[in-house]
Amino acid sequence: MTRRRALTVAAGVTGAVSLASTGLLATPAAAAPQPLRDDKLKAAIQRAQARSRRLLTGRHSANRWEMQTAADDGGDIVTRRVPGTGLDVALHLGDTETVLVHVIRRFHYEVDQLGLHGEPDALAGWVPPSDVRDSGLPESNRASGTAIVIRPGSYPPGAHGAFTAAQQVTLADIVADTEGVVRWGGDDKRPYEGLFYVAVRPGDARLARVAAKIRAWNGTPGSGAGAVPDVTSRDRRRKAAAYR
DSSP: OHHHHHHHHHHHHHHHHHHTTTTTSSSSHSSSOOOOOOOOHHHHHHHHHHHHHHHHHEEOOOOHHHHHEOOOSSSSSSEETTTTTTTEEETTHHHHHHHHHHHHHHHHIIIIIOOOGGGGTTEEEEOOGOOOOOTGGGGGGGGTTTEESSSTTTTTOOOOOOHHHHHHHHHHHHHTTTSSSSEGGGHHHHHHHTEEEEOOOTHHHHHHHHHHHHHHHHHSOOHHHHHHHOTTTTTHHHHHHHHH
16 A cells, blocks of 8 residues: 555544534434524513513504503513603503603603693603504504503593793694604694604604604713703704604
């Protein structure tokens, strides 16, 4: 046997041993992938499915978001503190929460302070779907966690004139901040001046874009809610008019 032939055979033997040690030379039956058996994973999936069946209703609010039966119960509706106000409100988590909390904060800082001196019922968010009488009305959006009501006992649906002209200019500017993603009920044909609601459907790219903008403001000193702008400036008035 030549030297080259001996080296070739030796390399082949070494390679075969290496492959055998990693199982790559096992028989086809032994090498076939085995089905994943993870009882914990299976149980977690079953719990999530059961939770969805319990929380989701199949009913949609006026803005086409699905109503949910409970808050703070593992679903999408969660109670959040509104920074700077001392108030809590139950909202659909994520981008919806971001834009509605921004609206509440600006109202508190620039229109009328909420919750002063222990004011009861200063703010309301999610309600059970059983409280919704007409899912075609904008206030039905509360049952999907996509609407809030300022002082629900003070500004009844159908009434108008609760805010001064100057306050209405600020309210229009707040809506403009959200680029129309949030609508003020006072601008509806049937006014509801305490109501603010998400006016786009789930998955609308505008909601994600506006929420990202607000988060950037929140992380920048001198920006966002609390940094009171000149809402009477020509540029801001022009932008606000586009969403009314």
